[in-house]
Amino acid sequence: MPDPLPLTDRTRLTRLPGLQSRDRRTLDAVLDAGLVAHLAGCLDGLPVVLPVAYARDGDRLLLHGSTGGGLLRHAAAAAPLAVAITLVDGLVFARSLYDSSMNYRSVVVLGRAAPVPEEEKPAALRTLSERLMPGRWDEVRPPTRRELAATLVLALPLDEVSVKVSTGPPGDSAQPPPDLAGTWAGVLPLRPVAGEPESAPDVPPGLAVPPSLDRAARRIAAAAGDAAGAGDAGDAARPGGAGGSAG
Numbered sequence: 001m002p003d004p005l006p007l008t009d010r011t012r013l014t015r016l017p018g019l020q021s022r023d024r025r026t027l028d029a030v031l032d033a034g035l036v037a038h039l040a041g042c043l044d045g046l047p048v049v050l051p052v053a054y055a056r057d058g059d060r061l062l063l064h065g066s067t068g069g070g071l072l073r074h075a076a077a078a079a080p081l082a083v084a085i086t087l088v089d090g091l092v093f094a095r096s097l098y099d100s101s102m103n104y105r106s107v108v109v110l111g112r113a114a115p116v117p118e119e120e121k122p123a124a125l126r127t128l129s130e131r132l133m134p135g136r137w138d139e140v141r142p143p144t145r146r147e148l149a150a151t152l153v154l155a156l157p158l159d160e161v162s163v164k165v166s167t168g169p170p171g172d173s174a175q176p177p178p179d180l181a182g183t184w185a186g187v188l189p190l191r192p193v194a195g196e197p198e199s200a201p202d203v204p205p206g207l208a209v210p211p212s213l214d215r216a217a218r219r220i221a222a223a224a225g226d227a228a229g230a231g232d233a234g235d236a237a238r239p240g241g242a243g244g245s246a247g
Helices: 024-033 070-076 118-132 145-149 211-229
Strands: 036-043 046-057 060-066 080-093 101-112 151-157 160-166 186-189
Touching: 024 046, 024 080, 024 101, 024 160, 024 211, 036 060, 036 070, 046 070, 046 118, 060 070, 060 118, 070 151, 101 151, 118 145, 118 151, 145 151
Parallel strands: none
Antiparallel strands: 036 046, 036 080, 046 060, 060 151, 080 101, 080 186, 101 160
């Protein structure tokens, strides 16, 4: 069994600490299920948040973007960063709005990133491609030198992370009054679903859909299935408070 994730003053939860997970397998499962990370930093004295594609590569996150992106260039200069990935698994309908909430799995990564060296960039881009579109790399042409030059890949170590998991039914903070005894309470599960492929307008009629689309759909379905066993934090009664932070 992997060692528990270390805690720092910045990653230790002070609100609802019972929802914090220190299980490395839970961390990896959340990161491997997500598709978009939100990268936060300070640019020209102002806070900035940018959604980026990402992939977990062992003990680091690979963050993908353009060399023209101001926040990414700032991050490439070893500026302090925060990266958040959140998966929403359900809406929790309690008998009061105060106790209503969400079931979710979230990760916040803190640290400083470094650009992936040019000679390692193709391998890093393949890792990103295989995470988002499994098998697509071998179906299309490789990136050109110009495309590689226009692409920035950052590596952020998973050294300082916070994992939070909220699961289970609503836990009302107070006994419902008699007039609410017949009010329904429970969870509306939310699952990502891949729709039918939509061909580009210039695709010839009858051209078969490539295997990578089926692999991507199965990956999304597998990520949805992970919600059922997402940690043990929700076994106890849920503390009150709508809009609980996922960080």
